[in-house]
Amino acid sequence: MAIRVQLTERQAAAREEYESFTRQAVAPHADAWDRAERLPEEFLEEFAARGLLGAAVPAGYGGAELDPITFGLLNEELGRGCSSVRSLVTVHGMASYAVARWGGDRQREHWLPRFATGGAIGAFALTEPGAGSDVKALRTTARRTDDGFRLTGQKRWITFGQRADVYLLFARLDGREAAFLVPRDAPGLTVRPVTGMLGTKASMLAELSLVDCLVAPEALLGRPGFGLAAVAASALELGRYSVAWGCVGLAQACLDASLDHADRRETFGVRLRDHQLVQRMIADMATGTAAARLLCQQAGWLRQDRSTESLHATWLAKYHASRTAFRSASDAVQVHGAQGCGDGHPVQRYLRDAKVMEIIEGSTELQQTTIAESAYHSRTRTTPTERVTA
Template sequence: MTVFQLNEEQVAIQALASDFAKNEIAPYARKYDEEESFPMEIFQDLHKYGLSNLAVPEEYGGPGIDKMSQALIIEEIAKACAGVATSLEANSLSSYPILVGGSEELKKKYLTKLTEEGKFAAFALTEPGAGSDVSSLKTTAKKIGDDYLLNGEKCFITNATFADFYVVLANVLVKSGQKKFTAFIVDRELAGVKVGETEKKLGLRASNTASVIFEDVLVPSKNRIGEEGEGFKIFMKGLMHARPMVGAQALGIAQAAYEASLNYAKEREQFGKPISHLQAIQFMLADMAMSIEASRLLVHKAVDLLQSGKPSIKHASFAKCFASDTAMKVATDAVQIFGGYGFIRDYPVEKYFRDAKIMQIYEGTNQIQRVVIAKEILS
């Protein structure tokens, strides 16, 4: 049986991330949420402290940390602001296809843009008519000489407005009429790349989200990730690495909502005593603590498998699905414990509630996670 005991280095990294989150993010999280603005200065500081581009190996300028350390950092950042954690991890998400299927030339060129120049990247998969059903993608890439002519629209793209490049999945049209899913890196500066208006969102308001439109964009063949027809496999492998980290984000939200509820329940008095003395509240707090602990074990199990070189699509889905369901339930109960105050923006739990919902939706809805799990256990 695996026991996830943190080593000294991991404890130190967790403490660094916790201190940064408490001092440099939490005091300003409400401001960025209300303004729906992108906290560029926070990302610059994260980069300076070595707390960004967490998935990138040291040879390409990344921190070169293990997967458990990455999960610990993401959890601590998400406790302070899940919007910041989401945009932070968008660079990691964009890195995975390059790491999985990219040439050495692509790795050196684009990963070092993130690590050395502090640039942003975006993972462009979802389309207006293709979310869970990836086979319905309409974005096409037609081979023309040494280039590909890219056309299509991607939506709900994190960091789209600020990205220096996009990692895109498209259909290459071949003479037989067959479509081959193929992955590309598309530079922002190329003619025909257009970014839509920033989306107005329920939660994660400090994270930038917008559409990206490609109109006759000429992409060099050298920017293809892997071979034609390998794009779907490359993207799915990338998501297998990313989903446990969504679980870590969800853990951060759940932990923050639980801690706020625990403290409030000890202070708030009704019927002549703190509401923490009421069994109804005690049971809610007990369920929160239990579900968070179970989520953390699932996340750490999936992360441990990644670190050991045995990534598991089943365990990645376990982690993402269970932890995000937990975050939504814990945040909902936190609002209930706070009562009327939980509905007011002066208190933190309404933000946790709004931020938690997307955890059940992005990087594969929890319904899709259950389809993946069912397929794995029945195969």
């Protein structure tokens, strides 16, 4: 597997633009948004006006159609400033990608131009009180009627569910899993805010209650059963890829904050940066972050090549990046001491957000199981001679 690490000029320029935007318009407000548990409408308008909501929308529908590496860089830089903003790109991107990849002409023509401009925000509604990583446990049902479909069930912890205009929502139809595009104003749908979460507090989570919720016949996205597996899996893959890059940014933010603080703060007559045990934490953050970035880049190049290995590479990247982000955040709080534990200090937020990263888009334990299984698959692909010489 070849690894490329050099960004193109265009990718490097995009990274600079995202870094500048995050530094000026995202990071200074992230703690206030965290406390308010929401992103302000003015920010969403600015974000949309910059075309950042169209990251995963094809150019033919007015989107930016970012290549995988550039999309990753956007997630990294936003993740460096605010994981909730990065979450918006994740779930909106998942909905955009699913419609672009698997939607019919009418669905694409209706939703994609709106997704590109922020005229509509999409969310991904899979999780239920009893079904998270275990998709087979879906309990929400759909039944065909003369005027479309009627959906009944509960969805919980839906990121940006409070703000979304349409939900990519999963339910059982005739006993098989199916995906629907459910507009927020669909009769029978009630949206309730979920507050008091541990991390990514500004990602405006919601619980959706569907009671005989009516959607039109064209709301069905993809084909039930086998087709749904492709719709859900490909959207979740993009989500996992987005979160992995966001974790790189989060870990980088922990490193940046720790470097600054350890340089300024003195104890026992020397700067913190001169204590060897502090150096150990900074070295681990720097190394872990660099390694996570390389894994994300590898996944990105493989996605760009549409390689079958891109999926496994994304699991590796998300697993390592989320673990690195949490360890880095924990160490960053340690470096900052009591200051880092204080209300409103960014590293405290980083720690809370980083824990969430180990749970969403495939928990750490699910990643470990899948990666271990794939390792056995990989082993059977190589001959004993290749294993010895590798």
